Amino acid sequence: MRLGPPSGFRDFAPADMILRKKVISIIEDSFIRYGYDPIETPVLEYWETFKGKYGEETENKLMYKFKDPWSDKWFALRFDLTVPMARFFASKAFPIPFKRYHIGRVWRHERPQRGRYREFWQADADIIGSEYPEADAELLDLTIHTMLKLGFNKFTVKLNDRRLLKGIFEEELGLRDVLATYRAIDKLDKIGYDGVKEELRKVGLSENTINRIIEIISTEFSSTSSLDHLIEQFSGNENVEAGIKHLTEIIDLLGNKKRYVSISLNLVRGLDYYTGPVWEVILADVPLGSVAGGGRYDDLIGIYAGKKYPATGTSFGVERIIDAGKEIGIFNADKVTYTQIYITTISREAFRYAWNLVKILRNSGFSAQIDLMRRTERKQREYANKKNIPIVIYIGPKELAENKLTIYNRRTNERWQIDKNEVIEFLRRLL
Amino acid sequence: MRLGPPSGFRDFAPADMILRKKVISIIEDSFIRYGYDPIETPVLEYWETFKGKYGEETENKLMYKFKDPWSDKWFALRFDLTVPMARFFASKAFPIPFKRYHIGRVWRHERPQRGRYREFWQADADIIGSEYPEADAELLDLTIHTMLKLGFNKFTVKLNDRRLLKGIFEEELGLRDVLATYRAIDKLDKIGYDGVKEELRKVGLSENTINRIIEIISTEFSSTSSLDHLIEQFSGNENVEAGIKHLTEIIDLLGNKKRYVSISLNLVRGLDYYTGPVWEVILADVPLGSVAGGGRYDDLIGIYAGKKYPATGTSFGVERIIDAGKEIGIFNADKVTYTQIYITTISREAFRYAWNLVKILRNSGFSAQIDLMRRTERKQREYANKKNIPIVIYIGPKELAENKLTIYNRRTNERWQIDKNEVIEFLRRLL
Numbered sequence: 001m002r003l004g005p006p007s008g009f010r011d012f013a014p015a016d017m018i019l020r021k022k023v024i025s026i027i028e029d030s031f032i033r034y035g036y037d038p039i040e041t042p043v044l045e046y047w048e049t050f051k052g053k054y055g056e057e058t059e060n061k062l063m064y065k066f067k068d069p070w071s072d073k074w075f076a077l078r079f080d081l082t083v084p085m086a087r088f089f090a091s092k093a094f095p096i097p098f099k100r101y102h103i104g105r106v107w108r109h110e111r112p113q114r115g116r117y118r119e120f121w122q123a124d125a126d127i128i129g130s131e132y133p134e135a136d137a138e139l140l141d142l143t144i145h146t147m148l149k150l151g152f153n154k155f156t157v158k159l160n161d162r163r164l165l166k167g168i169f170e171e172e173l174g175l176r177d178v179l180a181t182y183r184a185i186d187k188l189d190k191i192g193y194d195g196v197k198e199e200l201r202k203v204g205l206s207e208n209t210i211n212r213i214i215e216i217i218s219t220e221f222s223s224t225s226s227l228d229h230l231i232e233q234f235s236g237n238e239n240v241e242a243g244i245k246h247l248t249e250i251i252d253l254l255g256n257k258k259r260y261v262s263i264s265l266n267l268v269r270g271l272d273y274y275t276g277p278v279w280e281v282i283l284a285d286v287p288l289g290s291v292a293g294g295g296r297y298d299d300l301i302g303i304y305a306g307k308k309y310p311a312t313g314t315s316f317g318v319e320r321i322i323d324a325g326k327e328i329g330i331f332n333a334d335k336v337t338y339t340q341i342y343i344t345t346i347s348r349e350a351f352r353y354a355w356n357l358v359k360i361l362r363n364s365g366f367s368a369q370i371d372l373m374r375r376t377e378r379k380q381r382e383y384a385n386k387k388n389i390p391i392v393i394y395i396g397p398k399e400l401a402e403n404k405l406t407i408y409n410r411r412t413n414e415r416w417q418i419d420k421n422e423v424i425e426f427l428r429r430l431l
Numbered sequence: 432m433r434l435g436p437p438s439g440f441r442d443f444a445p446a447d448m449i450l451r452k453k454v455i456s457i458i459e460d461s462f463i464r465y466g467y468d469p470i471e472t473p474v475l476e477y478w479e480t481f482k483g484k485y486g487e488e489t490e491n492k493l494m495y496k497f498k499d500p501w502s503d504k505w506f507a508l509r510f511d512l513t514v515p516m517a518r519f520f521a522s523k524a525f526p527i528p529f530k531r532y533h534i535g536r537v538w539r540h541e542r543p544q545r546g547r548y549r550e551f552w553q554a555d556a557d558i559i560g561s562e563y564p565e566a567d568a569e570l571l572d573l574t575i576h577t578m579l580k581l582g583f584n585k586f587t588v589k590l591n592d593r594r595l596l597k598g599i600f601e602e603e604l605g606l607r608d609v610l611a612t613y614r615a616i617d618k619l620d621k622i623g624y625d626g627v628k629e630e631l632r633k634v635g636l637s638e639n640t641i642n643r644i645i646e647i648i649s650t651e652f653s654s655t656s657s658l659d660h661l662i663e664q665f666s667g668n669e670n671v672e673a674g675i676k677h678l679t680e681i682i683d684l685l686g687n688k689k690r691y692v693s694i695s696l697n698l699v700r701g702l703d704y705y706t707g708p709v710w711e712v713i714l715a716d717v718p719l720g721s722v723a724g725g726g727r728y729d730d731l732i733g734i735y736a737g738k739k740y741p742a743t744g745t746s747f748g749v750e751r752i753i754d755a756g757k758e759i760g761i762f763n764a765d766k767v768t769y770t771q772i773y774i775t776t777i778s779r780e781a782f783r784y785a786w787n788l789v790k791i792l793r794n795s796g797f798s799a800q801i802d803l804m805r806r807t808e809r810k811q812r813e814y815a816n817k818k819n820i821p822i823v824i825y826i827g828p829k830e831l832a833e834n835k836l837t838i839y840n841r842r843t844n845e846r847w848q849i850d851k852n853e854v855i856e857f858l859r860r861l862l
Binding site for chain 1: 434435436437438440441442443444445447448449451452463464465466468469470471472473474475476477495496497498499500501502504506518519521522523525526527528530531536540550558560561563565566569572576684686735767768769770786787790793796797798799800801802803804805814817818
C-alpha cells in the first residue's frame, strides 16, 4: 500500500501548516491593506483556456493536461493564477480598476528539487484596468512592504521592462524572434552565461550577436542613476523610451523603498504574456531563485474580453518564502498545536467534571483538550508534553471535593490552585 | 474563446469570497477551540491510494481519474479528505489521539444541480486513535456548536450506528450483502421509499424482506427515549448491543445539546468505510440534503498503517452551508470589498500628497485605496460608491494649502475637516 503522495507533491503536518498559515496571513493582510479583494477559480480549466498563453515549452513540458473521463474535453490543472483570473474577469462586469488577490495552488511538472515542487502555492495581487506606472509602483510597494513584514530585510527587487529589452535588441541587433531570446536569457540563474550562450546558438543567432546580448544582459544598474545612460545610448527608439519613462516614474513613486530596487537587463521572466515592467525578488543570502515576481501584461485579458484591459500583477511563491525563511532563521516550524490548555483527570468522576469544564473553556474562546482515550493521568501529561501545550489543568480527588482546579504553566513551571468559578478570568490573565 | 469554467465548476467573485472566508473562519475557529490542528495533502493522489475505499459505484462513476502525462501512473483528484489523511497519518509517527482538521476542495462527478457542484469545499475534523464514545461525542458537540455559531438554529442531527443496522438486518433478515442494502437506503432522500424498494429489488431481495427493511428504516426515535425499545426487541445480538451502548454513552455526554439529535435507522451514509456511529445534519427549512455529516471508520487507517487505529470524524459541506444560509437569510454576499478608505484627489499635486497619505494609512493597518487611473474626482467618487467603501477622504486645493483632510462617512453622511496629522487617531475612532 502506497504511503507517499505522488512524486513532487507534499503533505503538510500541523507544524508545517501552522507556519504556512502564519506566512499566508501576513501576505493576505498586506493585500487587504493595499485594497485588494479575494477571488477564487477552479483548480482545472478547459485546456483551450490556457493554450497559447504561456509559450510552447511551458505548455508542452510543464502543464498537467488530461482528458475529462466523461466528455471529449481536455482539462489542465492551472499553471498560474493569472490566466484563470483573466478568463474570469472577462466573463463578468467588475468595476475597474479591478484589484484582486488570489492565494491558491498551481501545478507545474518541474523536476523536483530544493525550492521546486510540482504542487505549490502562489499568492497573487493584480490590478486590471490601469496602464499607468502608479499601478506597477503600488504593486512593487506592496511587494517590498510584504517582504519586510515577513521579516526579510536583505533582498533585491530586480526590475526591467520588456520594451527596454525589445527596443535594445531590435535597434542594436535586429532580432526577429525576441521571445526565443527571452526564454534563453530567463534561464541565466539556472544555467549561467555559458548555458545562455548555448541556448542562443540553438535559436540560430550568430556568435557576434550572442556576445552583444551577453554584454547587455550582464549590466546591472543601481536604480537611481543610470537610466540616463540608457537614454543617451538608445534615444529615438520608441520601445526603449517608453520603457525608461515608465520605469523612471515607478522608481520616483517608490520613494524610500527604491533602495531595494535594481534595474537588471538580464531579467526577462519566462512567460510570453508580459509586455512592460517585470520584476523579481531575490534574497541576498539564500540561493533559491526568486521568491516573488511579477509584471505587466497589457494584452492578455483582451484575448478573452475582446477589448484591451491593461493589467499588472505581483506574485509570491509561498513555498520558497517558507524554505528561505527557515534557512535564514526567521521562521521555524516548531509549534505543533494551537491548543492552549489540556485538562488531565484521574477518574471517571473527574472526567465528567472536566468534560463540563472543557465546554466552558471552549465557549469562552480558549483552545482546550481533554482525554478521549481513557488514559492514566501520567499518559495524559505525557501527551500534553509531546504537544508542548502551555497550560495543564489537573483535576484530582482534592479538586473534586473542594470544587477547585490546579493550574500548571508548563513553560514557567508555576502552579496555582484556584476556585473553579475563577478559571476563565484567571486564564485570560495568563494567556 | 471560452469564458466559463468547466461544467459544474465555479468562479468566486470578491463578494462570494468575503462571505466564504467568513463562514470558513467560523468553522476553523470552532475546530481550533476543540483542539484540532491543521494538515494539508495534495489535491491528487495515486489512484491505487483510493481504490477500494469508497465502494465500486463511487469509484467508477464519481471520481476524476486520469493518467499522469509523464509516467505510467494513474492519478485521481481526491474525493474526500478522509482517505488522503489516512494515507498521510500512516506515513508519519503522530502522537495519538491525532486530532486534525483539514479545510479544502474535493471533486465529485455529480450531476450539477442546486447544492451540488463538481468541485466543492469540505471542512473536516477527525480524531485518530480513540475507540471510545467520548471521541464521537466531542465531534457531535463540535458539529452542533459550529452550526449554532454559524447562525443556524433549526436543524436535526440524524444519528445511527452501522452496527445497529448490521445487527438488525443480520438477525431479522439474514442479509448477506449489507453494503448493497446500505447503498440503496442511502438514496432515500433522493429517490424516496418507492425508489429504495426498486433498488433493493435489484440487489435481489424478496418482497417480504424489502417490506421489513422499509418498516425498520421508516422508524425515527427521539434521542432520549427509545433506545430501550430497540434493546428489548433485539437483545442478544452483539452488534445491536454494541451500537446501542455506544449511542447511549454519546447521547449522555452531549448534555443539553442532545435536543438536536434524533436516532434515525434510515441513515446509513454512502461510503463503505464507516463501521460505527454515523450522523448527518439536516436543516429544518431548506430541502438541500445534509449540510454536515460524519462517522466512525475504525478499519480504514489500518489498511495503510498495517495496524488498527480506530478513528472518527465530522465534515461540513461549505457550499451547502453557504447556499442554505443565504436562502434562510442568515448570510448574504453583499460586501464586495474589504477596503475601508478611498482617497480622492483633484490634481497631480494632490495625488502626490495622497500617495504619501495612503502609505501612512496602510502602515497603520487600514485598508485603503487611491486612484490608479488618473481619473477625475467625480469618477473616483463613483468608484468608491460602486464598491460601497465606507470612508472617503477628499484632498482638494484648500486641503493642500492648509495641510488638512476632508473625511466623509458615506454611510452616515457625516463630514469632517481635520488636520492631516490627526488622521490616524480620527480614523481609529471612526472605524
